[in-house]
Amino acid sequence: MTSSNEFFERLKDITSTVIPYEVKLMTNYEGWEDSIEMRGKNLKVSIINTESPKERNLKISDERGLTITIPFEGVEIINQFHNESGVYIEIYFFVYEGFARLNR
16 A cells, blocks of 8 residues: 555655646535646646645646645545556645545
8 A cells, every 4th residue: 555655755756857738626525526727838736835744735837827726634646547648647635625636
């Protein structure tokens, strides 16, 4: 079984080496669902405030200045696959209220 710390280390590796073309953030909390999609050549995914596990934030931004920041307590990489279109990684972020799912 993979530990949460291993998932976090993998997430740090992904955010430091991959420039995604598309990021889709989906939320699900008590039956409520919503999603935000960002697409483009210059998306940036980064982790900020990593000193404390309770203060980690995921930051997603684009070249136009649109930024989304998500505070999270834990992370789990649930799926990763390749096809002719590219590489897809699905990541669950355990947030303070419910959870968020990020498809890259």
